[in-house]
Amino acid sequence: MNALETVDLEKRFGGIVPTNSVSLRVREGARHALIGPNGAGKTTLINLLTGVLRPSKGKVKLGGGDITNLKPHQRVARGITRTFQINQLFADLSPLESIALVIGEREKQGARFWRAFGGDEAIAREAASLAQQFGLADVIGERTSSLPYGKQRQLEIALAIAGKPRVLLLDEPAAGVPEAERHEILETVAALPKDVTVLLIEHDMDIVFGFADRISVLVEGKLLVEGDPKEIQNDPRVRAVYLGEGAGD
């Protein structure tokens, strides 16, 4: 069973084709990584999966259901959430408020205007326990903008998980995290619930090979090859376009 699937997905911007007939299949419960050199079209593909962009051709399916024509917030309701390579947080809210907000939206209580925010004890409990789980307990009431970068990175993932997704898109979760705090993020990623299907978009080969059980390689908008980590590591085409080039960084 595929948790997430694209069928002949294509996106054109004038003469440029950042996504060229991509048919990606992510199995239920997989730890799937999507790698590719800069400019391979990874960002465009994420935007197509999450609904920020509409494809020129092809389909996006989530758990077998067609979500190609759904808006971003509708896709979230169907069970796909994401993190961002560059933090996209609510600077003026605390981690607690941000997480509680996500849970409230998930529980379809977000439009309630006559209830107190945080008045629902189940939501407050869940928010507190998530904050605990993501190492945010000691900064739970601080303004997000005042948190150290590593904590913000944790919150970035916590917000995506709070939506209880079936499929989680992780966009370079360790990007910009200082070496000293890196292991915390990697532990968080490794400890993600097993029933959540994860598609990891990543540059860092250590993270990819430490995490993924399946890897797809995207080059110039096309899927070049897909396989398990060993196959990818030994594939001469992949070495040529990606590993050889990336060995320097």
Added chain:
Amino acid sequence: MSTADTFRQADAALKKKRAWHWLEYVFWLAVAATVFLFPSQHTLLTQIAIWSLFALSLDLLLGYAGIVSLGHAAYFGFGAYVAALFAINFTGEPLTVLLVAGIAAGLLGLVTSLLVLRGSDLTRLMVTLGIALVMYELANQMSWLTGGADGLTGMPVNPVFGVFPISFRPTNSYIYVLCVLFVLFVVARRIVHSPFGYSLRAIKGNPLRASSIGISTNRRLIAVYALGAAYAGVAGALLAQTTPVVSLTYIDFQRSADVLLMLIIGGTGYLYGGIVGSALFLIAQKFIGNVTPQYWEFWIGFALVVIALFARDRGVFSIIERVANALRKEKAKP
């Protein structure tokens, strides 16, 4: 720290955020005291209270949802005209009139929000301005209905609940307007502390992330725009009820600009900014304006530049805070 501890801490933090601060009680007691302390100023105070409600309505849009508007008088004026026409043709029962005006302005907000919420800040600014200009010209041209440039007079205003006359009674008018302001303030306060209110803050803070956590940003913005328009409509109806004539000045550009100024002076995003700002604005206007009118424009322009540069969020309070912090640092020096 255990999860139970974290929950207790979290619960306390959320409760504290929405609980009334003691300063808020002091503030409203002081407002109530103005009824007895300044009996000769009730006309000015009534103006302040009405502008406060109008600025509060703009704060719902700007301070919570980040919608910039240069045409908010469209809803204020529409509410005023609806109030006057409804009172003349049906009933002068004041609360019914307020309700009708609020609903009518809210509906206008709902319809126009579809135009306003497309595009960026600059587009919104232009569209809100355009809507207000169109409304102004409609009111001007439809003189058979609105009285055009002469305005609309003869609006009956019955006693509130049949027992509390407000027509041509400055003190009673002031008490009436204050009560409406207070009730609508409490309602707005409750709304901004609801899940809906927090989703607005999220949209204002980061629309990309807001939609990525499942918030239907457009719907929420439409809802708050209609709410802000309804509040503005009630404010317009209050002014119609407490002044003898509803005229084109209710809906002109000056009014849209002034209310934005008042809100910026008082600060956005905490509901009190509109009240504080309109009080400062109108009191200063009265006293500086009495000396020399040109100076009024000078000082308001000066204040605007200072606040826009140094104190965008909390208006005058940011400046007070900055000065206080600077003084504290100075003191702390050996």
